[in-house]
Amino acid sequence: MPTRIDPDLDGMRRDILAAALPHVPFEGWTQAALAAGARDIGRDEGDALRAFPEGGIEAVVFWSRDADRQMLAALETADLSSLRVRERIAAAIRQRLTAVAPHREALRRAIGLLALPHNAPRAGELTWRTVDAIWWAAGDTATDWNFYSKRALLAGVYGATLLRFLEDRSDGCIETWAFLDRRIADTMRVPKVMAKLKETASRLPNPFAALRGGWASRR
Numbered sequence: 393m394p395t396r397i398d399p400d401l402d403g404m405r406r407d408i409l410a411a412a413l414p415h416v417p418f419e420g421w422t423q424a425a426l427a428a429g430a431r432d433i434g435r436d437e438g439d440a441l442r443a444f445p446e447g448g449i450e451a452v453v454f455w456s457r458d459a460d461r462q463m464l465a466a467l468e469t470a471d472l473s474s475l476r477v478r479e480r481i482a483a484a485i486r487q488r489l490t491a492v493a494p495h496r497e498a499l500r501r502a503i504g505l506l507a508l509p510h511n512a513p514r515a516g517e518l519t520w521r522t523v524d525a526i527w528w529a530a531g532d533t534a535t536d537w538n539f540y541s542k543r544a545l546l547a548g549v550y551g552a553t554l555l556r557f558l559e560d561r562s563d564g565c566i567e568t569w570a571f572l573d574r575r576i577a578d579t580m581r582v583p584k585v586m587a588k589l590k591e592t593a594s595r596l597p598n599p600f601a602a603l604r605g606g607w608a609s610r611r
Contacts (some may be wrong), residue, residue: 426444493557527546
């Protein structure tokens with residue numbers, strides 16, 4: 393049975409989270425930060441608990457998914473048709489990071505929370521959701537093994553860029569975007585290199601063929 397979405401509850405979550413984000417650098421991703429955010433917008437602590445009964449980790453998950461939603465909404469209004477695939481991916485990642493840029497310290501703390509061993513499954517799920525959304529926004533329709541390999545490669549690019557973004561103090565994050573472009577260019581070479589290696593390997597004699605023949609003659 394599909395999960396039912398409560399628009400009113402999601403709206404309350406979004407409002408409380410937005411108000412709580414300035415408190416996260418000082419309180420961490422805790423119920424205290426969420427309660428402070430609720431009070432800031434005229435709600436009580438019970439609303440914060442109802443919005444995020446699991447506390448900070450649930451708020452982090454919601455924040456990540458909401459940032460994905462904002463990214464996709466922004467890309468839907470952008471004209472990506474004239475861009476190459478790598479340019480579409482870069483645009484999507486820039487938009488995804490722009491959505492959380494005002495709260496870098498909260499983002500840093502979120503990454504720290506997700507890095508805890510017991511949160512590893514959620515961290516993996518959130519990363520997968522983000523890179524999957526980016527590939528679909530870029531127009532990817534692969535359904536074979538490329539579906540998984542593309543997302544695995546992009547997860548590495550996204551993760552590295554995210555860490556670079558946290559430390560970037562350049563105007564307009566130009567250092568992060570340059571880093572992103574280099575990483576995407578490097579990653580785009582991987583499938584081509586692998587294809588060439590497979591083609592070369594297919595032309596070489598199989599070193600195990602003689603061994604199989606030798607074993608067969610001994611039987």
